[in-house]
Amino acid sequence: MKRKIWIDCDPGIDDAVAIAVAIAHREELDILGISSVAGNQTIDRTTGNALKLTSFLGAMDIPVARGSACPLTREVVPAPEVHGATGLGDCRLPETEKKPVPEPGVAYMAKVLLALPEGEQATLVPLGPLTNIALLFRVFPEVKEKIKEICLMGGAAVGGNVTPTGEFNIWQDPEAAKIVYSSGLPIIMCGLDVTQSCGFTREHVRQLKESAQDVARAYGEMEDFSFNKTVYREREVVAVHDAVTITYLLHPEWFEGRKMQVEIDCSEGHNRGMTVCDHRRPPREEDKVLVLLKADVEKVQAFWMEALLGFVS
Ligand code: BDR
Ligand code: CA
Secondary structure, three states, X not given: OOEEEEXXXXXXXXXXXXXXXXXXXXXXXXEEEEEEOOOOOOHHHHHHHHHHHHHHOOOOOOOEEEOOOOOOOOOOOOOHHHHOOOOOOOOOOOOOOOOOOOOOHHHHHHHHHHOOOOOOOEEEEEOOOOHHHHHHHHHOHHHHHHXXXXXXXOOOOOOOOOOOOOOHHHHHOHHHHHHHHOOOOOEEEEOHHHXXXXXXXXXXXXXXXXXXXXXXXXXXXXXXXXHHHOHHHHOOEEEOOOHXXXXXXXXXXXXXXXXXXXXXXXXOOOOOOOEEEEOOOOOOOOOOEEEEEEEOHHHHHHHHHHHHHOOOO
């Protein structure tokens, strides 16, 4: 049976790659829907990008639900310096007639998950701040029974990217992250420890840009923006954080990690948004978070290239 997934995202260049890799594997993944959240860009832009991406990738049938416009307790702090003014670098995707579903994102997500047949569960794949997932658990706690696990991009066992200890998705909404991490559900944490090394080289980007296919060229353009106009200018590899989640679900054998107790720092101090991972002792039964620590990067890169180059216009 196909694995059922729900993608919650803030596209976002690397979110866009994750969506493409998932859509390239619809024979193995039943994508129940995609919800947008404010993060890399405003909710209008992330929702618009999710609609345009699913249309461009030939997946008009995947419902897109508009999620929260801001984190639980604060205003959103978008990242145009990483993802550009639209969220997708300088890439201009074709306009689409597709509209979001009429219900609020969290209500729609609950409706779809609660309608799963008896005994069936889905995997949540959050790729942005955890606002929608926290609201889902608070408003519809019964939905947890329909969730097998949460495979998310966020946090780090060591270090951060927005602050010395804060990773963007968790830092943007630590209160939401705390609700999700204490939900009792199994979590696979694809954090910076593994996502920083999983990315495209300039050679990969050249191949995408020179493809005869529209999809590969569009993604080449997005990644080119990262290499030319962001912090990645000086680096060899542009991280594609969010796509690690989908890759782990399809190829867990390419990754190593260990279960740890993870707490979220919601203080107002230097470490706000830190995922405090307890390395000190062997994993215990009650540790619910599998923290990924290592990946077979070449296999991951080849998998992503195959997915992107495989979309034929
Ligand atoms: C995360 O932050 C966002 O900018 C990316 O889309 C990714 O989800 C990496 O820290
Ligand atoms: Ca993201």
